[in-house]
Amino acid sequence: MVTPHLDLPLLAEGKVRRLYRLPDQPGRLLMVATDRISAYDHVLTPDVPGKGAILTNMSLWWFDHLADIVDNHLVSLDVPAEVTGRAMVVEELDMFPVECVVRGYLTGSGWAEYQRSHCVCGIQLPDGLQDGSRLEEPIFTPAAKAPQGEHDENIDYLHLVKLVGPEVAAQLHDLSLRIYQRAEEIARERGIILADTKFEFGRRADGTIVLADEVLTPDSxxxxxxxxxxxxxxADSFDKQYVRDWLANESGWDRASDQEPPALPDDVVTATSRRYEEAWARLTGGEGFVEEDAPAAPDVPDEPDSHSADRIGAMSRVVVEVMPKPEILDPQGKTITSVLARLGHDGLTVRQGKRFEITGEGLENRLDEISQVASELLANTVIESFDVHVED
Structure with a gap:
């Protein structure tokens, strides 16, 4: 869906996010994540459906898991109905003009710099590393923010000190590494490598440094x-590298030209969307997802009797029993509801969990479709198998 513009003062609009003032809440801003996707400093078309909701919910999840390390800018989720699930009310902060990048693996611009000098942002690295090598210790490699449409500039630590002062530079360095180390451990436990990431920080009036913007999403x-x-x-990726690879290798677009990138094909949009959903599902188990327009599911008995498909009727429901891999606590959770409509299966309501239930009109004629729904929803590496059956 196209993220609506709100009747509020627009403070700033980036590649993906819009930032609004809240006139009745001094010192508070509304941050809205759209479904736009960017690569190589260009905003691409079309949007990736549901992406903004995943970015917002993933940031919320990480804020929760990092709260003992650093304060964050979240105030509340009391947002206008049009942007429920993709917006948050946040503190207005004095933002530092840097992106705090931490790399645990050598790739991207760090790999390009290493090939030239065996350094990344002034940090000397050992000989013999390859694209994708794990570093002995994570490294802090900040970047100075550039105007929209221009590329951020990698800088060394001395440049950071000139920008923010020695005390703040030391705090940003330490906080960034601590957050990365916590997040890397959490991700690794769930079968995901956090190769690198970037953080943004701001400062309250009392000098407290606060984690802001998005955090540890497939965009950042x-x-x-x-x-x-x-x-x-x-390695297989669960981020927008898939889009970058398509632009660089298959689209025919010349990055050095003045031309805008071509539109993303439907299959690239779909594959990108599923990668974002997979990242959410693997990391969080779907816990706590704030839905955009999730309808309430009807109450159903806890222990219904099973019946064969030929007994299905208007009061029946279809139950999908999910068999995840042992280490996955809740493989899809509330992501299922938001995914169904994007896959083109309208008129179905889902109750989430390791067992999810599907209700809707005319189910007796839709069992084949339900099996296809289950196959599409569960087509990822955290699921071992599933079983579809009917209950009254």
């Missing part, structure tokens, strides 16, 4: 599949 991080990662050979 590189997430790799731990099972397929091999140094020098790449």
């Amino acid at each position: 991080s590189r997430f790799w599949d731990a099972e397929t990662w091999r140094p020098g050979q790449g």
